[in-house]
Amino acid sequence: MANIDFDYHLIDVLEQDAHTVAEYSAGHELIRAVREHVQGKKFVLIGEASHGTAEFYRLRAEITQHLIVEDGFDAVAVEADWPDAYRVNRFVADRSEDKDADAALSNFERFPTWMWRNTEVFAFITWLRNYNQETGRHKREQQEPVGFYGLDLYSMTTSMRAVLAYLEKIDPEEARAARARYGCFGQFIENPQAYGYAIASGRWDSCEQEVIAQLMQLQRKGRLYVEKDGVFAGNEYFSAQQNAELVKNAEEYYRAMFRGRPNTWNLRDRHMFETLEKLASHLEDRLKREARIIVWAHNSHLGNAAATEMGRRGEFNIGQLVTEKYPDKSFRIGFSTSRGSVTAATDWDGPAETKTVREPVAGSYEEIFSQLAKKRFFFDLTTDGEAMEFLREERLQRAIGVIYRPETERMSHYFYACLPRQFDFMIHIDKTEALQPLPAFVRRRAGEMDETYPSGL
DSSP, rough: OOOOOOOHHHHHHHHHHHHEOOOOSSSSHHHHHHHHHTOOOOOEEEESSSSSSSSHHHHHHHHHHHHHHHHHOOOOEEEHHHHHHHEEEEEEETSSOSSSSSHHTTTSSSSSSSSHHHHHHHHHHHHHHHHHHHGGGGGGGTOOOEEEEEEEOOOHHHHEEEEEHHHHHHHHHHHHHHHHGGGGGGGGGGGGGHHHHHHTTSOOOHHHHHHHHHHHHHTTTTHHHHSOOOOTTHHHHHHHHHHHHHHHHHHHHHHHGGGGGGHHHHHHHHHHHHHHHHHHHHHHHSSSOOOEEEEEHHHHHSSSSBBBBBHHOOOHHHHHHHHHTTTTEEEEEEEEEEEEEEEBBBTOOOEEEEEOOOOOOOSSEEEEEESSSSSEEETTSSSSSSHHHHTTTTTEEEESSSSSSGGHHHHHHHHEEEEHOSSEEEEESSEOOOOOOOOOOOOOOOOOTTTTTTTTT
C-alpha cells in the first residue's frame, strides 16, 4: 500500500499507456480494443464506480450496443430484481402492452428508483426494442430477441406474487397449494427484517422447507407447463422458476441478516452469479449454441473481489466467481472518476440529490489518474510493462453507491485494490456529471427492502 510522492516519470509512463476515449461517444479505439478482447468470451462484465454517474451508464450502453450488433451478444443482465427487469424484457422483446420505455421501467418504484429509472437506461431499452424489431430476431429459428434480465434478490414478495400469477393462469389447483406454502410467512410477509429477527430469537419457525418445496414442485411440473402454455412458454416458465428460486434465496438472506454483512453480501452475490449461469443455460437451450451475456453492475460486484480488501474480509462477488469458473471466457471492465457531480441520497429512502464529488483522496488511483494530461482514457490492464507494474501496487479506490456522504468519504467510500488483478480494462472519465432520473413516485413495497440494502452498492 504505497504512499504517493508523485513520480512524474511514472505519470509520463501512464500517459503513454492511456488510450484516449472520445468526448461524445465510446470512440473507435475503445470499441475496437474491447471487441478484440471479447472474441470468444461468454461473459463481459461492465461496471460503474457509482450508481449515479451519467457517463458510466452512457459509455456502458454504447459498448453494449456494439457488442450486440457487431458480435452477436444475446442478453444484458443487470443488478436489478428479476420481476422488475423481466417487465423490461417483455417490452424489448415486443411481448408486452407497455407503450414506451417509461412504462416498461415503471416497476422500479422502490428506493433508489434512479438506479434504473433514468434517461440513459430509457434510451438504451428504447434502442434495444427497436433493434429487436428491426432485425426480426424473435421470428427466426434458433434466434431470440436480445433480452434484459435482473440478477438481484430484493423482490421476495413481488416474486411470490409472480409465481402465484403464473400458476393461476396455468394450474389453478397448484396455485392454491403454492399460496398455502407461502402463507408460512404469516404476519412477517409485511416485514422481512422482523421475520429474520423472529427466526434468530426463536419466536418463529423458518419457512425454509416451504419455499424449497414450492421451487421443487414447480420444477417437477415444468415440462407439462411448457407444453401447455404456447409459443413463449419456455421463457415464461423460466421466469416463474427464477422467481421461485429468488423467494428461496431471499428467505435465506433475511434469516442471515443478523449474522453480519459478509454473510449477506456473499449470499446476494452468489445468488446473482447462479442466476447468471441459469440464464445462460436457458438461452443455450433455446439457441442451441453458447450464449453470450453482458452484465451491468457496480464495480464492487464485477471486479475480482480477491484483488481487493473485500476478499480479506471474507467477501466474494460475481466478478470473482465468474473469473474463477470461466477464466478464459470472461472479461471485466471498470470505471473511475476524479471529480464532478453524482446522483445519490444522503440517507436510506432519502430523495435523489445532485451531489458534488470531492477531490480524490491522496494516494488513490483516482488521484493518480487526475495527474494525466488526458482526461478521458482507458487502460488495457492485460498488458505488461512499467505502467502496469506501477498500477499493480495496491492503492485506494473510490466506490460511490446509492448513498454518498462526502464528510466521511475515506471511511465510507474507499477500499484497497490491485487494479490489474481486479479488472481487464479501466475507463477513467476525470470529470463526470450526475445521472438524470426519470420522474418517479418512490413507493416502499410491503415485504421488500430497498435495493442494494445494506451496502448501498
